[in-house]
Amino acid sequence: CVASDIRRHKEIEQSLRAAKELAEEASLAKSRFLANMSHELRTPLNAVIGYTELLIEEADDRGFADSLDDLRRIQSSGKHLLALISDILDLSKVEAGKMELHLETFDVNDMVESVLNSVRPMIERKGLTLSSEVPPRLGFIHADQTKIRQILINLLGNAIKFTEVGSVDLAITLEAAGSSTPQLCFAVTDTGIGMTDAQRRQIESFDAFNQADSSTTRRFGGSGLGLRISNSLAQMLGGQVTIESEFGKGSTFTLILPTGDLASTRLVSPDEIAKIERKPTSQLDDNTASLTNVRLLFAEDGLDNQQLVSCILRKAGADVEVVDNGKEALDRAMQAAEQGTPFDVILMDMQMPVMDGYTATTELRKHNFDLPVIALTAHAMAEDRQRCLDAGCSDFVVKPINRARLIQVIGNSVVTGNSPSPTIGPFLQQA
Structure with a gap:
């Protein structure tokens, strides 16, 4: 037995x-x-x-x-x-457990101002009021700025979507209840449609593709993914998203992040702030970025993208030559160097026939080419970006292309030269 x-x-x-x-x-x-x-x-x-x-x-x-x-x-x-x-x-x-944290030191007030600027066009289109209650000097924290920013934009965007008349408010507080760990709270409050208790419980399950009911989806649109992703990201950061709502009056979604023991927290001095590493693309301003007299080799197999990107780059002042695959890019770059007329930069699509961009870039580096190579990729996973850097790319741009970022990245690479860096931050598409 x-x-x-x-x-x-x-x-x-x-x-x-x-x-x-x-x-x-x-x-x-x-x-x-x-x-x-x-x-x-x-x-x-x-x-x-x-x-x-x-x-x-x-x-x-x-x-x-x-x-x-x-x-x-x-x-x-x-x-x-x-x-x-x-x-x-x-x-x-x-x-899949493939979402990674990318920690950096940043100013909370600057990040919040950037978030508010991002959602202001949505507020203006609907004729709503956007207000904020933000302490003037929250200081610097070491966290994943991109993910916190993404959560706040999701919560604010959700509030704006479900508010027809009135306002959306962002209030930030630092709470330390009793002996518990101090918490930084970002509360997004709207005067929208609100939820019943049953609807709130359904939303609090944070199921993907879930909204309060099907009529809400038909009226306001949306997939219900934003809240699920926001809560998952908050949990990665050691926090959570909470919900309070009253039907017909509005809702409050609060991002709660633990700060750790503030008593032992060392403040960042102004001298240290000046030494904080900036992402390469921050060195040029969108309004001043120009590619005048830049000789650029563009490798891309798709005709539509060849014509589109070439048009964007030529309007920015670049002298653009287009090839259809990585093998042609490798041959043309070597030929131009031998003739004494090297290119200033190569824009390399990573998925091409004959020879892909990864192989072509690796071969260029083997031949001691130190010119900047910018990866153009439709893959947005962290491991795809790392693969570009490992192949020898200096920076990358993710499709669909943000024109300002494309010009800025290329212009910056020409200014700084080839500086492949494993610390390039995650991409966030800006509208």
Whole structure:
């Protein structure tokens, strides 16, 4: 009997272990599928959004006011689709355990001001009021600024979406209740539709693709992914997102982050602040970035993206030569160097036939080419970015392309030269 029980127990353990392995394999397969789908969708979206921006500029210059509204609707829809793709990719990374923290020292007040500036256009479009209660000198913290920023933009965007009349408020407090760990609280309060207790409990489950009810989705849109991702990111940071709501009056979503023991916290001095490493792309201002007289080799196999990116770069003043794959880029770069007319920078798509961008960049470095190579990729996973850096790329730009960032990254690489750095921060698409 004892032997039979032991055998049965072992069989159950083996079955559970096998089921766990199958579930993990399925989760990884789903994450790989979503990452690949993200790549396939980002590439055509790059052309849609990019060409729409060019058409908006042209229509504005020529006074075609009747076309501007329609073009802006196309642009807005493209960016909405991009945001949804990014949310799905983020969710897949969280569920696969591949979301990583990128810690840096930053000024909380500067970060909050940047977040508020990002959502102001949404507030203005709906005729709402945006108010904030932020202590004047919160100071510097060491955390993942990108993820905190993403959570706050998600919470503020959610509040704006569900508020038709009134205001959205962001209040920040530092709380230290009793002997508990001090907490930094970001409370987003709206005067929107609010929720019943049942709806609030449903939202508090933080299930993906979940909103209070289907009529809400039809009326206000959205996938329900934002809150799930925000809560998952908060948990990664050791915090949480809490919800308070009253039906018909509004809701308050609060991001709570533990600060640790403040008594032993050493403040960052102004001298140390000056030494904080800045991301390469912060060295040029969007309004002053220019590529005048920059000789650029652009490797890309897609005709639409060839024409779009070339147009953007030439408008910025660059002298652009286009090749169709990594092998042609390698050969042309070597030929130009031998002729005494080397390129200043190479913009390299990473997924190309014949020879991909990773191989071409690696070969260039083997031949002691130290010119900057900027990776152009539709993959947005952390390991994809690291693969670009490991191949020898100086920096990277993720599709769909943000024109200001593209010009800024290229211009900065020409100013600073080739400086491959493993500390380049995660990409966050800005509208």
